[in-house]
Amino acid sequence: MGLMIAVVNVSIIDIVYRSQKPCLSWLLGWLSMSQIHTIGIVPLSLSPHLSPSLSLSALGLCGCRSLSSLAELPEMHQMMRQTSRDYADRELAPIAGKLDKEHLFPARQVRELGAMGVMAVEVPEALGGAGMDYLAYSLAVEEISRGCGSTGCVVSVNNSLYIGPILKFGTPEQKDQWITPFTNGEKVGCFALSEPDNGSDAGAASTLARQEGEEWVLNGTKAWISNCWDASATVVFATTDKSLKHKGISAFLVPMPHPGLSLGKKEDKLGIRATSTANLILEDCRIPLGNMLGPRGSGFKIAMQTLDGGRIGIASQALGIAQAALDCAVDYAHKRTAFGAPIGKLQAVQFKLADMAVAVESARLLTWKAAMLKDAKKTFTKEAAMAKLSASEAATFCGHQSIQVLGGMGYVTDMPAERHYRDARITEIYEGTSEIQRLVIAGQLLKEYVP
Amino acid sequence: MSRVLVGVKRVIDYAVKIRVKPDHSGVVTDGVKHSMNPFCEIAVEEAVKLKEKKFIKEVVAVSCGPTQVTETIRTALAMGCDRGIHVEVSGKDYEAMGPLQIAKIFAALAKKEEASLVILGKQAIDDDCNQTGQMTAALLDWPQGTFASEVTIDGEKVKVVREIDGGLETIKISMPAVLTADLRLNTPRYATLPNIMKAKKKKIANMKPADLGVDMVSRVEVLRVDEPPTRLAGVKVETVDDLVAKLKANGTI
Numbered sequence: 001m002g003l004m005i006a007v008v009n010v011s012i013i014d015i016v017y018r019s020q021k022p023c024l025s026w027l028l029g030w031l032s033m034s035q036i037h038t039i040g041i042v043p044l045s046l047s048p049h050l051s052p053s054l055s056l057s058a059l060g061l062c063g064c065r066s067l068s069s070l071a072e073l074p075e076m077h078q079m080m081r082q083t084s085r086d087y088a089d090r091e092l093a094p095i096a097g098k099l100d101k102e103h104l105f106p107a108r109q110v111r112e113l114g115a116m117g118v119m120a121v122e123v124p125e126a127l128g129g130a131g132m133d134y135l136a137y138s139l140a141v142e143e144i145s146r147g148c149g150s151t152g153c154v155v156s157v158n159n160s161l162y163i164g165p166i167l168k169f170g171t172p173e174q175k176d177q178w179i180t181p182f183t184n185g186e187k188v189g190c191f192a193l194s195e196p197d198n199g200s201d202a203g204a205a206s207t208l209a210r211q212e213g214e215e216w217v218l219n220g221t222k223a224w225i226s227n228c229w230d231a232s233a234t235v236v237f238a239t240t241d242k243s244l245k246h247k248g249i250s251a252f253l254v255p256m257p258h259p260g261l262s263l264g265k266k267e268d269k270l271g272i273r274a275t276s277t278a279n280l281i282l283e284d285c286r287i288p289l290g291n292m293l294g295p296r297g298s299g300f301k302i303a304m305q306t307l308d309g310g311r312i313g314i315a316s317q318a319l320g321i322a323q324a325a326l327d328c329a330v331d332y333a334h335k336r337t338a339f340g341a342p343i344g345k346l347q348a349v350q351f352k353l354a355d356m357a358v359a360v361e362s363a364r365l366l367t368w369k370a371a372m373l374k375d376a377k378k379t380f381t382k383e384a385a386m387a388k389l390s391a392s393e394a395a396t397f398c399g400h401q402s403i404q405v406l407g408g409m410g411y412v413t414d415m416p417a418e419r420h421y422r423d424a425r426i427t428e429i430y431e432g433t434s435e436i437q438r439l440v441i442a443g444q445l446l447k448e449y450v451p
Numbered sequence: 452m453s454r455v456l457v458g459v460k461r462v463i464d465y466a467v468k469i470r471v472k473p474d475h476s477g478v479v480t481d482g483v484k485h486s487m488n489p490f491c492e493i494a495v496e497e498a499v500k501l502k503e504k505k506f507i508k509e510v511v512a513v514s515c516g517p518t519q520v521t522e523t524i525r526t527a528l529a530m531g532c533d534r535g536i537h538v539e540v541s542g543k544d545y546e547a548m549g550p551l552q553i554a555k556i557f558a559a560l561a562k563k564e565e566a567s568l569v570i571l572g573k574q575a576i577d578d579d580c581n582q583t584g585q586m587t588a589a590l591l592d593w594p595q596g597t598f599a600s601e602v603t604i605d606g607e608k609v610k611v612v613r614e615i616d617g618g619l620e621t622i623k624i625s626m627p628a629v630l631t632a633d634l635r636l637n638t639p640r641y642a643t644l645p646n647i648m649k650a651k652k653k654k655i656a657n658m659k660p661a662d663l664g665v666d667m668v669s670r671v672e673v674l675r676v677d678e679p680p681t682r683l684a685g686v687k688v689e690t691v692d693d694l695v696a697k698l699k700a701n702g703t704i
Contacts, residue, residue, distance in 0.1 A: 075522065076647055079529060082486075083642045117644030130644035140644075 073139075080132065081139040084118065088147025096148035099274035100419050103266070105230045106151050106274055113151075114185015118144065119158050123167060127175055128183035134309070135371040138316040142364075145320025146327075149423030150274030152320050154188060156313035157227050157275075161431075162189030165235055165251065165306045169294035178233060178253050187232035190256075191310075192222035192280050193303050199224070200436050202237075203246030203300060207282060209238035215286045216252060218260070222280040224430070228263055229276035231256050235306075236282070237299045249299035253291045260285030271422030309374065310431045311384040315367040315391035318427035322360045322395040325402035325420040329353060332406050332415075343405070352401045359394035366390050382444035388427075389437040395424035453567035453626070454509045456560060457498045457532065458553070459491040461516060461523040462577040475675045477546070478577075487523045490572025492530075492639040493632040497602060498570050499531035500637065506604040509533045511564060515548065515556055517541040521655055528650035529642035535655035536560065540667065544660075547669040549578075552660070554586035559663035561591055566627065568609070573598055573631040584631035594624035597631040 073081065091109055099106055113119055121137035123129020130136075137159055145152025166178050181187050198204045207220025218238050228234070233255050241248030254261060264279030294302050330353055333344030343349050367387040373380035399421035403410030410417040428434045463469065464484040472479055487495075498510045512527035514520040515538040524535035538556055540548055561569050569591075574581035588595035596602070596611030600619070603610040604626075613620045614633050642650075660667050688694045698704045 075525065076651055079522075079526065079642065079647050079650075080644055083529075083644075083647065087641050112641075115643060116641055121644065125645060125648075131648055132644055136644070 073135075076132075077136055077139060080136050081143060083116070084140045084143035085146070087113070087116065088143050092144065092147030092151055096150075096274075097413065097416065097419065099148060099150060100271075100423075101273075101413070103273045105276065106148070106154070107230070109148075109151060110154055110188065111185040113144070113155060114183065117183075118155055119185045119188070120163055120179070120183035121159055123163060123179055123183055128180045129163075133371075133375040134312065135368060135375055138312055138367055138371045141313055141316035142320040142323070142367075145317040146324045147320075148274065149317065149321045149324075149420070150272040152317040153272050153275045154227060154230075156310070156317050157190060158182065158188045160310040160313035161191035161306060162231075162233070162235060164309050165191075165293060165302050166253070168305065169251070169298070169302055173290070174253065174293065182233070188227055188230055189233045189235070190225050190227040190231040190280075191306070192225050192228075192234050192236040194222060194224045196221055196223045196279070200433060202303060203249070205237055205239050205246075205249050205299075207236070207238040208242070209240050209250060209252065211240075211289070212286075214289055216289060216291065218252065218254070218282040218285040218287065220282050221264075222282070224267075224277055225280045226275055226277050226430070228256075228278050228280055229266055234280065235293060236280070237303055238282075240296055240299075244297060246300040247297050249303075250296050251293040251299040251302045252287060253293055254282075254285065254287055258285060258287075269426070271419070271425055307431055308381050308384050311388040311437075312367060312370050312374065312380075314427055314431045315363065315370070315384070315387040318388070318391035318395035318424065319360060319364050319367060321420050321424045321427065322356070322363070322391070322398040325395070325398040325417060325424070326353070326356045326360055328415065328417050328420065329356065329398075329402040329405040332409070336406075336409075349405055352405055356394075356398045356401050359390075359397050363387065363391040363394040382441055385432070385437040385440040385444075388432065389434055389441070392424075392427035392434060395427050396421075399424035453507045454511060454564055455498045455501065455507050455568045455570060456511050456513055456557065456564060456566045457491070457494050457527065458557060458569070458571040458583070459495060459512050459514050459523050459527045460488040460572070460575045460577075461485050461514065461520045462488045462575055465489060465576055471676055471678050475677060477673065477676050485519070485523075487526050488572050488575045488577075490574060490576075490632055490634070491523075491527075492572075493634070493636050494570045494572050494630075495527045495530050495532060496637045496639040497599075497630075497632055498568075499640075501568075501602075501604065502531070502533075507567065511536060511566075513538065513557065513560060515540050515553055515660075516545055524655050525650050526642060528653045528655075529647045530640060531646065532653075534653055537655050537657050538663070539657060539659050544667045547671075548667065549669055549671055550580045550582035550586055552665065552667050552669065553583050554590055555665045556660055556663060557583070557587045558590035559665055561587070561593075561627070563663070568626060569593075569629045571629070571631050573633050584629050588629035591627070591629070593627050593629055595629045595631070596622060596624055597629075598633045599630050600633050600635045602630060602636065 117130030118140050120129035121132050121140055122134060125131040141152055141156050144155050163179055163182060166174060182189050193202055195206060197206060207222060209216050209218050218236065220238060233253060236252045236254050237249055238252060239248050240250045260283050262281045264281060267277040269277060333349050333353060334342055336343045370380050370383035370387040373383055402417045403421055406415055406417045409415050462485060463480065464486045467484050470479045501507045502510050510532040512524050512532040512535045514524050521537055524537055528535055557569055569587055571584045584597055585595060596609060596613060598614045599611045600614045601612035608623050608625050609628055610623050611630060613622065688697060
């Protein structure tokens with residue numbers, strides 16, 4: 001295998017594939033390459049001189065988009081990003097503190113976002129959605145989360161976790177019934193996989209589903225279900241055949257409210273307090289046979305594939321929170337003076353801001369890449385996990401450092417830094433903990449390297 | 452039925468900190484974020500609203516400038532305009548372009564497109580001229596409803612509530628007419644994602660001022676651009692008498 005790296009200008013970045021026998025090691029040394037993966041700057045002028053076939057293969061791996069599109073988004077995506085940013089700046093950022101303090105669900109804003117198409121970005125227009133791609137969705141979630149992390153969570157859960165599996169695995173009737181009413185912000189859905197006894201250990205689902213005549217009867221408890229108190233439907237995972245272990249799990253669609261389905265108390269969370277999180281309790285909850293989503297026994301596969309996409313959503317949410325924390329810190333660095341000058345002049349502060357910016361930008365490019373691979377219908381499991389891992393760690397890092405830059409002001413609710421710190425924390429946990437992401441990435445890598 | 456022309460101008464975004472070029476010939480525009488003039492957004496919103504209420508049939512968004520202005524036209528299309536017209540002006544002509552040249556272009560287009568209304572923002576936030584609407588009306592010899600805070604179509608006439616120094620003035624003018632939008636006319640909508648998608652398919656026609664018989668020669672020459680003087684610290688006084696004494700002492704009264 002060869003290697004493809006060269007430098008022309010720092011605004012164009014491409015992902016390059018590494019070689020087991022590094023040639024051009026001087027370049028690599030300059031870019032402090034890791035043995036596994038290198039993010040390099042590709043010279044559009046130089047690459048033809050290196051193995052042209054490799055540059056084509058790298059292009060192919062990036063999907064159908066060209067190299068330059070990572071630096072400069074297509075016009076439609078830029079417009080979409082701008083409109084989401086405008087909305088977040090004008091409608092979400094001013095109320096985010098209040099939503100957080102009073103644990104208020106932003107119902108009106110969710111409806112407005114629904115009218116804009118943000119609650120169903122990937123859903124085809126025929127079903128009531130915006131008919132755009134996953135990259136557009138990632139941009140929307142990032143901008144919305146920059147305004148309000150909780151609202152970003154609501155948007156992400158509805159798009160990726162609720163609509164996502166139904167769009168992929170549902171029958172046309174199921175899509176009409178369970179997607180279309182959830183595209184305009186009037187109704188939101190939720191996703192019930194985790195249980196009190198298993199979060200990361202999703203294969204050990206103990207919620208049971210048995211068939212009784214023309215109905216499924218569900219019994220069990222689901223835990224940590226985001227949006228549940230405000231949701232009108234849920235995708236629930238339950239075991240239909242215990243002997244088959246994780247291959248015996250199936251997915252079901254349950255309307256809310258529904259007899260046999262009750263909600264536990266709202267959790268009092270550290271962050272993203274404008275969303276509700278609670279247990280979902282199923283006690284002889286009866287649903288028609290037609291409410292099974294996908295084939296029997298495919299529940300685990302549905303959950304894992306859904307979470308792959310959901311990871312990009314959460315990575316985008318984390319990016320928004322990280323960016324908001326960074327913006328807050330940079331703004332403060334301009335305004336706060338100490339030792340006779342704005343603190344932005346001090347190297348200690350500058351180094352923090354630089355580290356934060358690099359963390360956010362690199363996570364952003366990983367997220368965009370994962371989204372672009374998904375749009376190109378290529379495998380994106382590893383990239384999605386990398387995106388979620390780097391973005392969530394960037395968010396907690398930026399949240400932490402932002403408070404540090406603000407000093408005492410970072411610790412009080414007058415400034416949003418403390419809210420970003422609290423909102424960021426969950427992104428390393430839900431939809432796959434950072435530890436699970438590492439396992440996923442390692443698993444993919446080891447598969448790629450069958451000697 | 453009727454057709455409305457809406458002018459949209461691409462200006463430096465309102466949130467950007469403006470910097471004067473080192474040679475004082477203008478402000479720095481390279482690499483600076485640009486967006487649609489806020490008053491133009493309000494104009495677009497009003498036109499789209501009139502279309503939704505079925506008073507007019509077609510809204511055409513027009514912008515004059517180099518290739519970049521097509522982004523602004525597309526935003527107008529995403530807000531609901533039906534098609535766009537890009538009048539290409541670039542280089543020295545673009546830098547020297549002012550209300551008179553734009554007014555001539557709009558007057559020519561209004562006649563060519565047989566528009567019943569031309570709706571513009573009251574002024575642009577970069578030059579604050581507040582002249583284009585008035586000049587366009589004069590060139591066309593059409594009535595004008597400027598500083599509009601409320602527009603109602605009543606048959607062949609338009610009722611316009613204008614914000615003037617003394618308060619609110621209501622006038623009734625016959626169409627065709629020129630209106631300029633003031634701040635409180637409406638709240639512009641956010642472009643929805645489906646509309647952004649649809650905007651991609653809407654047509655933007657391309658033409659040059661010469662095609663409309665307009666000469667772009669400017670009779671105005673910008674000599675120098677400077678930042679406003681830095682605001683000096685104020686002086687606090689204890690009593691009204693002190694204030695009057697100080698004002699007298701420095702010749703203000």
